[in-house]
Amino acid sequence: MGASYSTCAICVESRYTSEFKAVTKNCKHTALTCQTCVNRHIEAELNNKGNLEIICLVESCRQIMDYSDIENVARKEVMARYDRMLVNSALGGDPNFRWCKNSKCGSGQIHSSGHNEPIMRCESCGQKSCYTHDVLWHTDLTCTQYSDIIKKAEEATQDLLNRETKACPKCGVRITKNGGCNHMTCKISTCKHEFCWL
CATH class of the missing domain: 3.30.40.10 (Zinc/RING finger domain, C3HC4 (zinc finger))
Incomplete structure (x- = not known):
């Protein structure tokens, strides 16, 4: 057969x-x-x-x-x-779980003490990271100081965007004027809206 x-x-x-x-x-x-x-x-x-x-x-x-x-x-x-x-x-769904910030590690852990003890040390590689900000540990800065620096940087970025760019009135994408006249054309291919910079 x-x-x-x-x-x-x-x-x-x-x-x-x-x-x-x-x-x-x-x-x-x-x-x-x-x-x-x-x-x-x-x-x-x-x-x-x-x-x-x-x-x-x-x-x-x-x-x-x-x-x-x-x-x-x-x-x-x-x-x-x-x-x-x-x-x-499954682990990623736990609010106290954080991945190790060492790009060569790939491990993670649950940090049950949370924001009360923000310094996390990876159990696999020993890398220190910040539980609160989910970044490598910000040496010589408390979490409050680090938050202040981030906030100031975000405000500076927003200030620069407000001074140097304008939103397209049609699609809202930020546009920079780099000389020439005030007649602007949105560079987004699906928009191409024309407007006056002033």
Whole structure:
């Protein structure tokens, strides 16, 4: 008795029937999809979209793959990435969670003492950061002093924008006048509104 073959509805390649599994346990379609295509789909959703809610790749089907569906078909490295993203998503929802500010670390932690003790030290790499401002620790400055500096910088930026730019009356984009007459034309391609600088 010979091996049986089926054709994948996605890549349209003929493969051993053993290479096909239902995408989800709730799928109702008869379209067969090979494990390679399902893996590529999961990987694309995770890598390109950062999507954790993965829908069956058969266009007419809108079933969401649950954890066991993904675990049933995903390659080891794809499953590991999915697990990491699930953990990151869960931790990121905690208001006391902060990511380490060391770009080489990639770790994070929950800082339960919050604003009362704003200096956080990463448990993985030791990098100090500010819980309140979510930046590297501002050495020699209290949080109040750092907030004042940020506020003054924002005010200076707003003052410069008010003095040196004007908002297009139609779309609101800030425009700078760099000489010439007072006849202005908005540079935004969908706007092109003409107005007088004065």
